[in-house]
Amino acid sequence: KAGVTQTPRYLIKTRGQQVTLSCSPISGHRSVSWYQQTPGQGLQFLFEYFSETQRNKGNFPGRFSGRQFSNSRSEMNVSTLELGDSALYLCASSSNPTSNTEAFFGQGTRLTVV
Amino acid sequence: GEDVEQSLFLSVREGDSSVINCTYTDSSSTYLYWYKQEPGAGLQLLTYIFSNMDMKQDQRLTVLLNKKDKHLSLRIADTQTGDSAIYFCAERWAGTASKLTFGTGTRLQVTL
Numbered sequence: 001k002a003g004v005t006q007t008p009r010y011l012i013k014t015r016g017q018q019v020t021l022s023c024s025p026i027s028g029h030r031s032v033s034w035y036q037q038t039p040g041q042g043l044q045f046l047f048e049y050f051s052e053t054q055r056n057k058g059n060f061p062g063r064f065s066g067r068q069f070s071n072s073r074s075e076m077n078v079s080t081l082e083l084g085d086s087a088l089y090l091c092a093s094s095s096n097p098t099s100n101t102e103a104f105f106g107q108g109t110r111l112t113v114v
Numbered sequence: 115g116e117d118v119e120q121s122l123f124l125s126v127r128e129g130d131s132s133v134i135n136c137t138y139t140d141s142s143s144t145y146l147y148w149y150k151q152e153p154g155a156g157l158q159l160l161t162y163i164f165s166n167m168d169m170k171q172d173q174r175l176t177v178l179l180n181k182k183d184k185h186l187s188l189r190i191a192d193t194q195t196g197d198s199a200i201y202f203c204a205e206r207w208a209g210t211a212s213k214l215t216f217g218t219g220t221r222l223q224v225t226l
Contacts, residue, residue, distance in 0.1 A: 004156075033213060033214075035214075035216075042216060042217075042218050042219065043202065043204075043214075043216035043219075045213055045214065045215070048213050055213075056213045090156055090157065092157075092214075101145055101162060101164075102159060102162065103147075103159070103214060104159060105149070105156040105157040105158070105159075106156050107155060107156040108155075108156045
């Protein structure tokens with residue numbers, strides 16, 4: 001069974017641009033969450049989706065948005081990129097947000113903003 | 115509030131036991147997790163413990179939970195060089211499997 005797949009693995013963007021990252025959860029999993037990892041702030045929760053609906057949102061500006069499709073794949077978008085958005089973006093999947101205990105992470109997308 | 119703390123660094127010799135500690139503040143946590151992150155990689159789920167348990171053992175890993183003191187530890191027996199990584203503890207609130215609050219991470223260095 002394939003794990004969580006994130007694409008692309010690496011990305012370089014310029015300040016002011018926008019970026020879209022993709023996450024395909026484990027087959028059969030319907031819950032996807034996104035995290036930002038930086039050396040200064042550590043791992044911070046961005047948002048969680050289940051059945052195409054956002055269930056939870058972290059404390060990030062509106063430039064960060066996401067969505068989930070009917071096949072459970074999720075995308076996150078960051079508009080008007082800032083240097084501080086450079087980070088490793090991690091996606092986690094789980095089968096059900098209320099009953100399942102385990103969240104499995106992808107390898108991440110490393111975004112560099114120059 | 116939610117705050118999970120870990121010591122930043124631990125160095126052990128190969129073959130010794132490693133103990134990584136974590137303290138958390140949210141008493142409504144239902145599950146507590148340990149993840150491992152190797153350089154350039156994502157997070158690998160190692161083990162987890164339900165908040166009404168005191169201990170869980172899984173091969174070389176032993177998790178101890180002191181709910182009164184909100185203290186969680188991960189013991190790795192017979193530590194190997196392949197165990198060198200950053201270890202994160204995380205807590206989860208009831209009702210969501212994927213919203214985790216992570217600690218700052220402990221870098222484990224295993225020396226020969």
